[in-house]
Structure formats: C-alpha cells, structure tokens
Amino acid sequence: MFALVDGNNFYASCERVFDPGIRAKPVVVLSNNDGCAIARSAEAKALGIRMGHPIHLVPPPLRKQLVVRSANFTLYGDMSARVVSVLRDAAARVEVYSIDESFLDLSGIADPEAFSRGLRQRVHRWTGIPNCIGVAPTKTLAKLANKMAKAGAGVVVLDTLDQQARALEHFPVGDVWGVGRRWSEKLASLGIATAAQLRDAPTDLILERFGVVMTRTQRELQGQPCMALEEVEADRQQILVSRSFADRVEDHEAVAQAAATFAVRACEKLRRRGLVTSAVGVFAQTDAFRPELKQHNPTRMASLPSATSDSRVVLSAIRRLMIGMLRAGYGYKKAGVTLTDLAKPRDLQGDLFTAAIVGDDRLMATLDQINRKFGRGVAGLGASGWQVKPVWGMRQQMLSPCYTTCARDLPRALC
DNA sequence: TCTGGGGTCCTAGGACCC
DNA sequence: TCTGGGGTCCTAGGACCC
Numbered sequence: 001m002f003a004l005v006d007g008n009n010f011y012a013s014c015e016r017v018f019d020p021g022i023r024a025k026p027v028v029v030l031s032n033n034d035g036c037a038i039a040r041s042a043e044a045k046a047l048g049i050r051m052g053h054p055i056h057l058v059p060p061p062l063r064k065q066l067v068v069r070s071a072n073f074t075l076y077g078d079m080s081a082r083v084v085s086v087l088r089d090a091a092a093r094v095e096v097y098s099i100d101e102s103f104l105d106l107s108g109i110a111d112p113e114a115f116s117r118g119l120r121q122r123v124h125r126w127t128g129i130p131n132c133i134g135v136a137p138t139k140t141l142a143k144l145a146n147k148m149a150k151a152g153a154g155v156v157v158l159d160t161l162d163q164q165a166r167a168l169e170h171f172p173v174g175d176v177w178g179v180g181r182r183w184s185e186k187l188a189s190l191g192i193a194t195a196a197q198l199r200d201a202p203t204d205l206i207l208e209r210f211g212v213v214m215t216r217t218q219r220e221l222q223g224q225p226c227m228a229l230e231e232v233e234a235d236r237q238q239i240l241v242s243r244s245f246a247d248r249v250e251d252h253e254a255v256a257q258a259a260a261t262f263a264v265r266a267c268e269k270l271r272r273r274g275l276v277t278s279a280v281g282v283f284a285q286t287d288a289f290r291p292e293l294k295q296h297n298p299t300r301m302a303s304l305p306s307a308t309s310d311s312r313v314v315l316s317a318i319r320r321l322m323i324g325m326l327r328a329g330y331g332y333k334k335a336g337v338t339l340t341d342l343a344k345p346r347d348l349q350g351d352l353f354t355a356a357i358v359g360d361d362r363l364m365a366t367l368d369q370i371n372r373k374f375g376r377g378v379a380g381l382g383a384s385g386w387q388v389k390p391v392w393g394m395r396q397q398m399l400s401p402c403y404t405t406c407a408r409d410l411p412r413a414l415c
Numbered sequence: 416t417c418t419g420g421g422g423t424c425c426t427a428g429g430a431c432c433c
Numbered sequence: 434t435c436t437g438g439g440g441t442c443c444t445a446g447g448a449c450c451c
Contacts, residue, residue, distance in 0.1 A: 031418085242421085
C-alpha cells in the first residue's frame with residue numbers, strides 16, 4: 001500500500017505558521033515578480049481566486065480583502081524538509097515527490113487508517129502544516145484518495161476493490177494523476193468522462209490513441225501497480241535557471257549580467273548534485289504579452305570540449321554564445337541558462353588529447369562554502385554585475401521573513 | 416503598471432550507418 | 434514495372450507534473 005501525504009495549500013500554509021494573524025484570512029501567494037496566484041488558502045479559493053490567475057486582473061475591491069505575499073521559496077523549502085523529517089520518522093521508505101507531497105510505503109502496517117490519522121495529526125502539530133493523506137494499492141489511486149481526502153475527511157483509505165469502485169465511479173477523469181487538460185478533452189470525445197470509464201475502456205484503444213503512459217495510468221486505476229516507490233532521486237538530466245524581469249530591458253550588458261548570474265546559480269546547483277555538464281545554452285525573450293512590440297526570442301546552445309562544473313568555464317561559454325545574440329532596440333523581459341548532457345564525473349572518459357573534465361574543484365568548493373556561510377552572492381564572478389538592485393531584478397514587494405533560515409528573521413516570542 | 420519557474424517522458428521524422 | 438533490412442542518434446513538438 002502507498003500513502004500520499006500532501007500539505008494543504010502548502011505555500012499559503014507556510015506563510016501562516018509564523019504569522020498567526022493571517023490564519024483565518026484569505027491568503028494568496030504570488031509567483032516570482034508578484035505576477036500570478038500560485039497558492040491560495042481555502043478562504044481565498046472561496047473568494048474565487050483561481051490558480052495561475054494574474055493578480056492584476058483581480059478587481060480591486062476583491063483584492064483589498066486578500067492577504068497577498070510574494071513567493072518565499074527559502075521558507076517553503078525549509079518547512080518542506082521539516083515535514084519530510086516527520087515522515088521519515090514514521091515510515092521506513094519515503095519518496096519525496098515534490099515540495100509538498102511525499103509517497104510512503106505502508107507495507108507491514110496493520111491498520112493503515114489509524115496509522116494515517118496519527119501521522120496526519122503529528123505532521124500538523126510538529127510543523128504547523130495542515131495536510132491530507134490518501135492510501136491505496138497504487139500511486140495513482142493514492143493520489144485519487146488524497147484528492148478525496150481534501151474534501152473534508154482528511155484521510156481516505158481505498159483498501160478494498162469495492163471502495164475503489166465507488167471512488168472511481170463519479171471521479172472526473174481530468175482529475176486523475178497523469179490526465180491533463182488536453183487528454184481529458186480527447187477522452188471526453190471518446191465518451192470517457194470518469195475514472196471508472198477510463199479504467200474500463202479497451203486497452204488497445206487507449207494504447208493506440210494515447211500511448212503507453214496513459215495505459216499505465218489505466219492499469220494503476222485497475223489496482224495494478226506500474227509505478228514503484230522511488231526513494232533515491234534520479235540524477236538530473238537538465239538544469240535550468242531563468243527569470244522574468246520586472247521591466248523590459250534594452251541594455252544588452254544588463255541582460256548579459258542577468259545571464260551570468262543565472263549561469264553561476266546553475267553551476268551551484270550542478271555542484272550541489274555532484275554533476276558536471278558538457279553542453280550549455282542561453283536564451284532571451286521579449287515581452288510575449290505585448291504582441292504590438294517587436295518580438296525576438298533567440299536561443300543558442302554549445303557543446304563544451306570537456307565536461308565541467310566550474311562556473312568560470314560555463315560563464316565564458318555563455319558570454320561567447322551571447323555575442324551578437326541580442327538586437328538593439330528590443331526590450332527583453334526574460335532570460336535563462338540551461339546546462340545539459342549532465343553526468344557523474346566517474347562516468348566520464350577522456351581521450352588522448354582532451355581531458356574528460358576541466359575546472360578547479362577546490363576553488364569552486366571554497367566559493368560555495370563562503371556563500372553558504374555568509375549568504376548567496378557574497379563571493380562570485382565579476383560578469384554578474386554586482387548591482388544591489390539590478391535593472392533586470394525581480395519584483396518581490398510582499399516578501400515574508402525567512403523565519404527559519406536567517407538569524408535576523410527569527411520570530412520573537414513575547415512573554 | 417502588472418502575466419512563474421523548473422522538470423520529465425514519449426513519439427515521429429529525418430539523417431546517417433552498414 | 435520492379436529498388437532491403439536493420440539499426441542508431443538527434444531534434445522538435447507535445448503531453449504531463451508540481
């Protein structure tokens with residue numbers, strides 16, 4: 001049996017843990033640049049705030065009722081780690097599926113229902129994060145059970161075939177894990193509107209029209225596990241760092257500095273995972289929401305002669321790629337850097353003339369150590385520009401404190 | 416004024432190989 | 434008139450996830 005533990009309205013709940021004054025209020029967390037709603041408390045959902053909806057399209061009278069926050073991923077990441085530590089304490093095998101969801105292996109647990117109720121309370125009490133738990137013999141059914149639990153029960157166990165049949169009967173197929181908007185439309189055109197109808201559809205038809213992925217989903221709905229618990233996170237195949245800018249940027253040097261900053265950040269991620277890259281890419285985009293303006297979305301890629309995790313090597317490749325990439329008189333709104341062809345150093349082999357890996361590991365380790373100790377960006381490379389408030393910076397006007405990761409921001413208890 | 420960021424997998428088609 | 438069989442690699446595009 002699998003259990004799926006899922007934090008309720010996770011980002012909004014994180015904001016509430018250390019700010020009791022907003023616990024009963026409609027809370028909305030915005031994407032980077034304070035653009036769209038990416039998390040809403042139950043109260044905000046009730047007011048009709050939709051997921052992904054641009055906040056500037058919310059009518060002002062409605063907006064005045066909301067507590068609006070900029071995304072504080074440092075806080076959410078740390079709260080997530082706390083939740084996971086409670087889960088690891090409770091179950092032998094845990095798969096951290098996303099920042100707010102984990103699968104647990106419940107095999108050997110005599111009473112999954114009682115276990116889940118206890119765990120749910122414990123996570124809430126120890127971390128402050130309200131959550132729901134769905135339990136079932138496959139991951140897809142556990143996701144489905146979790147969604148049902150959100151309706152109020154808190155814990156839903158789909159143990160017997162009978163329980164599963166009843167759950168699937170009226171469950172919209174578009175809410176099944178792995179069925180997105182496009183496919184639910186296509187399924188509807190075939191007369192498949194519920195999870196039960198997908199479970200019972202001819203497999204040949206599903207395979208022919210949708211491929212093997214949907215066939216797996218179908219089997220999982222039938223109670224046949226096709227997806228295992230993955231305790232060890234697979235190595236990344238790609239690392240991407242990109243940001244939208246608060247304003248359109250015409251200054252090419254500023255865009256280059258943004259790209260340099262992203263490249264350095266991407267290399268930090270690369271090193272933290274113990275990987276090296278041998279292909280880098282860079283892209284820039286103008287403002288797609290202003291079609292009346294001149295548009296230009298260049299993207300460039302290059303293979304490196306040797307793999308590396310050295311920021312300096314990646315950076316100089318990026319700078320070379322960017323020569324002549326941007327056009328004068330265009331306002332760029334977004335840029336990004338990608339690292340691909342990732343590998344573990346031990347899996348690489350050089351040839352007679354080229355080293356498999358280049359770069360200075362000790363220098364980079366020292367750099368990482370300094371930044372970990374004194375804060376990101378304390379030490380780095382000149383190409384990043386080093387502006388306190390760069391013209392390409394993000395808008396984050398309603399950022400909450402980093403209550404749990406920064407001494408300056410520690411909450412104060414008054415007695 | 417204002418519209419996120421970061422991933423994965425699968426498939427089809429073309430180039431190329433022997 | 435008729436033109437093999439088997440394979441790999443790469444890319445682009447489309448779908449999905451949180």
